[in-house]
Amino acid sequence: MSGSNVSAALKDFRPEEAWKPLPPDQFDNKAAIHLLRRLGFSARPEWVAEVQKAGPDKTVKAMLQRPEKLPLPRAIADLNNTQRYLQIRQSRSPEERQEIQRNLRRDNLQAMADYGVDWLTFARDEDNSPQEKMVMFLQDIFVVNLQKIRNAEALYNHQQLMRLYINRPYTDLVKAVSKSPAMIQFLDLNQNQKGKPNENFARELMELFTLGEGNYTEEDIKEVARAFTGYKGQGATFRIQRNQVDTGKKTIFGKKDDFTGDEVIDWIFEQPAALTFLPREFCKYYIAEEAIPDSYLRSLGYKWRLHQFRPMELARIALSSRLFYHPAFRGNLIKSPTQFYLGLLQELRLDLTPIPQTVGGALRNMGQPFYNPPNVRGWVGGKTWINSSTLAARRQTVQTLFNPINLDRLNADDYLAVMTADVNGRGNFWVTEDLIRQLAKMDSIQIAGHLTEHFIGADTPDSFKADLITFIDEAPSGGRNQRVRDALMTILQSPPYHLC
Amino acid sequence: MKSPFSSYPTTRREFLQRSGQGLGLLAFSSVAPRFLTESAAAQAPMPEKDRSILVLVQLAGGNDGLNTVIPYQDDQYYRLRPRLGIKATDGIHKLNDTLALNPACTDMARLYKEGNLSIVQNVGYPNPNRSHFRSSEIWETASNSEEFLSTGWLGRFFDNACPGSPETSDSPDPAAVHISGQTPQAFLSQDPHNLFGVDLRNRNSGNTNPRQRSLLEGFDGGMEENNLSFLQHTMMDALVAQDRIQSILSRYRPKASYPGNSLGQSLRRVAGLIAAGMETRVYFVSHTGYDTHANQPGTHSRLMRELSASLAAFQKDLVAHKLDDQVLTMTFSEFGRRPSENASIGTDHGTAAPLFVMGKAIRSPLVGQSPDLNVKQNQDLTHSTDFRQVYSTILQKWLDTDPKPVLGTTWSPLPFLA
Numbered sequence: 001m002s003g004s005n006v007s008a009a010l011k012d013f014r015p016e017e018a019w020k021p022l023p024p025d026q027f028d029n030k031a032a033i034h035l036l037r038r039l040g041f042s043a044r045p046e047w048v049a050e051v052q053k054a055g056p057d058k059t060v061k062a063m064l065q066r067p068e069k070l071p072l073p074r075a076i077a078d079l080n081n082t083q084r085y086l087q088i089r090q091s092r093s094p095e096e097r098q099e100i101q102r103n104l105r106r107d108n109l110q111a112m113a114d115y116g117v118d119w120l121t122f123a124r125d126e127d128n129s130p131q132e133k134m135v136m137f138l139q140d141i142f143v144v145n146l147q148k149i150r151n152a153e154a155l156y157n158h159q160q161l162m163r164l165y166i167n168r169p170y171t172d173l174v175k176a177v178s179k180s181p182a183m184i185q186f187l188d189l190n191q192n193q194k195g196k197p198n199e200n201f202a203r204e205l206m207e208l209f210t211l212g213e214g215n216y217t218e219e220d221i222k223e224v225a226r227a228f229t230g231y232k233g234q235g236a237t238f239r240i241q242r243n244q245v246d247t248g249k250k251t252i253f254g255k256k257d258d259f260t261g262d263e264v265i266d267w268i269f270e271q272p273a274a275l276t277f278l279p280r281e282f283c284k285y286y287i288a289e290e291a292i293p294d295s296y297l298r299s300l301g302y303k304w305r306l307h308q309f310r311p312m313e314l315a316r317i318a319l320s321s322r323l324f325y326h327p328a329f330r331g332n333l334i335k336s337p338t339q340f341y342l343g344l345l346q347e348l349r350l351d352l353t354p355i356p357q358t359v360g361g362a363l364r365n366m367g368q369p370f371y372n373p374p375n376v377r378g379w380v381g382g383k384t385w386i387n388s389s390t391l392a393a394r395r396q397t398v399q400t401l402f403n404p405i406n407l408d409r410l411n412a413d414d415y416l417a418v419m420t421a422d423v424n425g426r427g428n429f430w431v432t433e434d435l436i437r438q439l440a441k442m443d444s445i446q447i448a449g450h451l452t453e454h455f456i457g458a459d460t461p462d463s464f465k466a467d468l469i470t471f472i473d474e475a476p477s478g479g480r481n482q483r484v485r486d487a488l489m490t491i492l493q494s495p496p497y498h499l500c
Numbered sequence: 501m502k503s504p505f506s507s508y509p510t511t512r513r514e515f516l517q518r519s520g521q522g523l524g525l526l527a528f529s530s531v532a533p534r535f536l537t538e539s540a541a542a543q544a545p546m547p548e549k550d551r552s553i554l555v556l557v558q559l560a561g562g563n564d565g566l567n568t569v570i571p572y573q574d575d576q577y578y579r580l581r582p583r584l585g586i587k588a589t590d591g592i593h594k595l596n597d598t599l600a601l602n603p604a605c606t607d608m609a610r611l612y613k614e615g616n617l618s619i620v621q622n623v624g625y626p627n628p629n630r631s632h633f634r635s636s637e638i639w640e641t642a643s644n645s646e647e648f649l650s651t652g653w654l655g656r657f658f659d660n661a662c663p664g665s666p667e668t669s670d671s672p673d674p675a676a677v678h679i680s681g682q683t684p685q686a687f688l689s690q691d692p693h694n695l696f697g698v699d700l701r702n703r704n705s706g707n708t709n710p711r712q713r714s715l716l717e718g719f720d721g722g723m724e725e726n727n728l729s730f731l732q733h734t735m736m737d738a739l740v741a742q743d744r745i746q747s748i749l750s751r752y753r754p755k756a757s758y759p760g761n762s763l764g765q766s767l768r769r770v771a772g773l774i775a776a777g778m779e780t781r782v783y784f785v786s787h788t789g790y791d792t793h794a795n796q797p798g799t800h801s802r803l804m805r806e807l808s809a810s811l812a813a814f815q816k817d818l819v820a821h822k823l824d825d826q827v828l829t830m831t832f833s834e835f836g837r838r839p840s841e842n843a844s845i846g847t848d849h850g851t852a853a854p855l856f857v858m859g860k861a862i863r864s865p866l867v868g869q870s871p872d873l874n875v876k877q878n879q880d881l882t883h884s885t886d887f888r889q890v891y892s893t894i895l896q897k898w899l900d901t902d903p904k905p906v907l908g909t910t911w912s913p914l915p916f917l918a
Contacts, residue, residue: 005726102627105646109634147648289727332727357633365683374650374690383730387692388674388738389683391731396682396697464719471711486712495718495731 006290009328015299018323026325027055030458034330035319037500038286039063040129041343045454047126056320063130064312067166070122070159075114076152079107081235104150111152113356116370117417119159120359121352121426124342131166134311136338137285138162140378141209141278142177144186146371151182153236155371158182170278170309174209174265181233187376189231194246197225204376206268212280215273216253223250227264269309275301282314288329289382296323331457334385335500337366340394343500344492347455350401351426354417355410362400365393386498395493402431402489431488433481440484444472451488456496552898555770555783555814555829556654556686557763559807561791562632565836565853566871567800568605569619573598576873577839584796584841595619599870604804607812608856612865616815616824617858618916620890621868624852624883628835632791632849635834640685642888642907653891654782655689656906657899671779674741678784679766686784696741696780698749698769700762713739748776755820756813763787764810771817774827781899790833794844807831811858828859828898828917832887839871840878852883855890857916861898864915889914 010018022031032052036043039060051059084104091097123132139162149155158180165173177183178201184190187201202225206216230245232238250259253271257263268274276297283292283300300318307313318324335343341362345352353359363369367390373379407415421427439447448468452460468487475483491497570586571577572594578585586592592600593609601609611617627645629635638645642653651659658675674696676687687695716739718732752772758764766785773780787807792799811829818824836853852871869884892911895903897918904910 098627106629106631106634147650334727334731361682364685364688369650372648372650383727384692386731386734387694388734388741389687389693389695389697391734391738392695392697393683461719464715467711467714471709471715474711487715490712490715494716495728495735498731499727 005328005332006288006292009323009326010293010296012326013296013323015293015295018296019300019303019317019321021057021320022322022325024055027052030330031056031325033457034325035059037343038324038333039315039319040126040133041123041339042126042129042346044126044346057316060130060312060316060319064134064315065167067131067163068128069163070119070156072156073111073115073118075111075118076156079111079152081108081151081153082237085235108150108152109146112146112155112371113360115152115156116360116363117352117354117356119370120338120342121354123338124345124352126346129342129346131163133339134166134315135159135162136336137282138166138173138311140285140373140381141281142173142180142183143208143373143376143378144180144182145373148186149182151185151235154180154182154185154233157236159371165311167310167312170311171265171269173311174205175262177209178205178228178231178261178265179233179238181236181238184231184233184238189228190233192225192229192231193244194226194229197222197229197246199225201225201228205265208376210265210268210277211271211273212277215271220252223252224264224268226250227252227259228261231261275305278309278311278314279304279318282318285381286315286318287324287333289333331496331499333500334382335498336379336381336385337363337368337390337394339500340366340498341397344398344401348401348431349428350430351421351428353405353429354421355405355414357414358400362393362397366390366397367393391498394498398489398492400430402485404430431485436481436485436488439488440481444469447472447484447487451491455491456494460496551779551781551826552900553774553781553783553827554894554899555767555785555827556684557767557807557811557829557831558680558684558784558786559790559803559831559833560632560636560786560788561833562635562835562837562849563790563803563833563853564792564796564800564847565622565850566839566873567796568602568804569595569621569854570600570602571598571870571873572600574873576875580839580873580875580877581841583845584847595866599866602801602804604801605808608808611812611815611858615865616860616862617811617856618862618865618867619854619856620885620914620916621854621866622852622871622881622884623855623868623887623890624835624881625886625888626883628851628880628883630835630849630851632834637685639832639834639887641688642891650688651690652684652686652688653906654684654686655693657782657895657901658687658693659689659691660905661899661901672737672740672744673779675780676782676784677745677770677773677778677780679769680784680786684784687782694737694741696738696745698745700766700769745773748772748778752776754813754817756817758813758817759806759809761806761810763806764813767810767814768817771814771821771823774818774823775821792837792846793842793848794846796841796846811856815858824860828857828861828894830858830890830894831856836881838878838880839873839875851880855887857890857894861917863918867914867916885914886911893917 029048029052032048033043035056036047036051084100088097088100091100122128139159144155144158146155161173161176161180165176187204188198189201191198192201199221202221205224207213226246227250230241232241247258249256252259252264252267255267259267276294279297279300303317304314360370367385368379405418410418442450448465452465472483472487566577567584567586570592572588572592586602591603593605594600595612608617625638625645629638629645640652641649643649654676675693677696677698678684678687679698679700683695683697717736749769749772752775754768754771758768763785770783770785789799789803815824818827832855833853836850837847838850842848871881888907889911892903892907893913893916895901895906896913
């Protein structure tokens with residue numbers, strides 16, 4: 001039965017004990033690696049000892065308390081959307097108008113592809129990985145996608161919000177998101193007017209951002225919608241249209257008041273379900289695919305509330321806890337395609353290939369196209385990442401990293417991007433023969449030990465290592481380097497490498 | 501090569517027979533692939549084998565429609581293409597009083613005359629996009645120009661027609677097979693389906709090494725049902741499909757001689773898989789190099805020769821195996837090229853173009869309106885048939901599926917199928 005791991009593990013703790021800090025003497029080398037793989041995309045070997053000394057509490061704080069901003073991608077800065085919206089309004093014929101709109105869409109889409117490369121390059125940097133994983137987590141709650149929002153600037157700003165609020169109250173993030181033009185357009189808040197409410201945003205505010213289904217009534221939704229009337233998001237700009245705002249009294253969760261949108265969000269956060277909502281999502285994303293019971297989540301929620309509901313604090317408490325380090329929760333989470341990809345680059349010490357089609361295509365085939373989750377729920381994750389097609393795409397991604405880029409087949413833009421990255425010292429795009437030769441200098445037992453410890457874990461079964469040793473030893477004469485290369489590739493394709 | 505894994509069953513029937521003889525499931529491995537254990541437990545009936553099969557041939561890069569199906573009586577054509585226009589005296593294959601096939605399409609002209617090839621003229625969509633990437637996406641997801649869909653039209657066909665995920669499917673065969681580097685966007689779906697990619701360069705073949713194979717299967721995650729064993733099962737399903745497909749392909753003896761180019765070799769593999777009785781219903785192959793911006797004549801002529809000879813060999817092979825009434829083949833390209841030639845003796849990205857449908861089931865050889873060439877310099881063609889009409893016809897009349905849930909709206913069918 002699935003879930004048996006979790007329920008067995010939970011027998012070891014009462015709810016109020018589960019989130020107590022792990023005793024320092026139990027935070028060993030393996031625990032430090034576990035933390036780094038969950039907090040970011042991989043465990044950088046140079047960091048493990050340091051992290052072990054600092055302990056989980058200080059590590060999480062150090063990585064998340066002062067998030068670095070993602071610089072505005074050049075492609076987005078060059079878009080000039082505002083100017084072009086003006087041109088649309090001033091256009092003299094429907095044809096002219098359509099032409100501008102078409103070009104606008106095309107250029108925004110192109111800018112999104114470039115933004116994808118910029119973001120992945122940023123997130124691949126180990127210093128940024130933990131904050132960017134948290135950004136991914138929050139984006140999976142406050143879902144918008146480029147399928148519906150064609151404005152690259154609005155999408156960039158929306159993602160930047162997630163980053164800026166990692167160490168600020170979650171309630172403030174929800175308020176900021178209610179004013180994010182991307183979200184306003186995504187959930188039809190523009191259509192929400194006094195006397196003619198649109199309930200889409202109000203519903204998702206409670207179902208997907210704060211409380212979860214079943215914790216509000218249809219009547220609450222209607223009244224909440226009234227508090228968000230007049231919110232307008234056009235392009236990348238937010239404003240409140242005064243004459244559409246419903247200033248009347250609303251009855252929400254039994255309280256009658258002339259709530260504004262911001263006041264509603266504060267009031268929602270006084271409902272009991274708000275205490276468990278984000279902890280539940282957090283545990284699913286960072287700890288275990290199977291549900292953790294509400295009694296445990298409530299206990300985590302109480303601790304979190306003492307720290308103004310800041311997402312960083314939630315991460316700090318949960319990832320320092322006894323529960324998180326229980327054996328049942330180690331190495332049993334399926335990596336998202338983005339983590340698989342960026343983790344691979346980090347562990348192989350490679351740079352991201354700055355070609356939108358290459359990285360965009362790889363992520364799409366593995367099931368996680370950049371900024372394009374399938375619907376309002378975002379990506380479900382866990383087992384749904386894996387089927388024979390996405391598994392083949394993951395194997396293909398590994399293979400790609402073992403072959404040189406064919407420069408002759410690049411178009412001018414991609415060629416320039418590759419050359420620029422190279423000049424800037426970010427030109428290690430594939431595993432070189434040199435690296436393989438280095439590795440092949442060791443004997444097969446050393447190689448097997450090195451590869452399994454580095455890529456899978458210290459407790460790799462001996463039978464697996466034995467297969468690896470034999471595979472290398474049985475190399476045809478003159479083909480040992482090739483064999484070592486194949487061995488490395490195969491490890492990165494094998495089932496345990498897809499887990500963290 | 502002899503390996504412990506050459507004893508894997510290559511068909512489901514073979515497997516069931518063997519386990520009936522007492523060989524037992526677990527003889528194959530410590531962990532049996534999920535489809536084996538579950539189908540054996542359920543004693544599922546054999547799925548029908550004589551279902552219709554669709555083969556998609558992608559002409560990647562944007563095929564020049566006007567030099568493929570040539571309007572040799574139209575002065576406008578020669579006005580727009582003073583250097584690139586193909587003349588009636590260049591060995592064209594006349595189809596009727598106005599249209600002819602490219603001189604290199606000898607075999608296709610014969611198939612057309614025999615009634616096994618249909619030309620759907622001037623196919624495109626409103627507000628055409630001229631980016632390779634985006635326009636391919638529009639074709640493969642069957643979206644409007646302004647709409648972004650995360651699933652492909654065939655993926656949605658699988659979602660609608662093949663209920664259940666690989667875990668519950670009783671067939672070891674993939675729902676769809678592609679012979680191209682990346683999974684085609686056309687295959688992306690909401691529910692998981694067993695998709696398989698055959699590498700033409702056969703790079704995966706190294707995995708038949710038994711040691712590497714067992715590494716790829718990973719190790720047992722213990723007694724409990726956890727993610728490691730789930731990954732193991734899925735990987736083994738994929739490896740079994742790979743073994744089966746490689747074994748089929750290595751044994752296949754075609755009854756036609758295929759050209760050595762990549763398209764011919766891809767179609768040879770497709771024929772092999774179909775002839776082996778695989779239950780796969782959709783195949784996708786790709787022919788690249790159609791982005792002819794400069795010095796087009798030599799390149800395009802070679803592409804046409806490769807396309808024509810490969811399609812003909814494939815059809816001949818199917819006929820010889822008596823499979824031609826089971827298979828329909830269709831070409832598509834992300835766009836056609838601009839009617840006006842450019843200054844480099846080539847053509848730039850355009851809009852509508854003809855496509856081909858091949859098979860015994862073909863009814864009407866010539867479908868739709870020819871493009872109106874009364875266009876200004878560097879102006880593009882206006883499509884007269886929407887590509888989703890082609891899809892709709894195939895879904896309804898060939899794949900026996902209601903097109904509406906797959907395509908969202910209703911499209912009027914075309915008469916190339918009865």
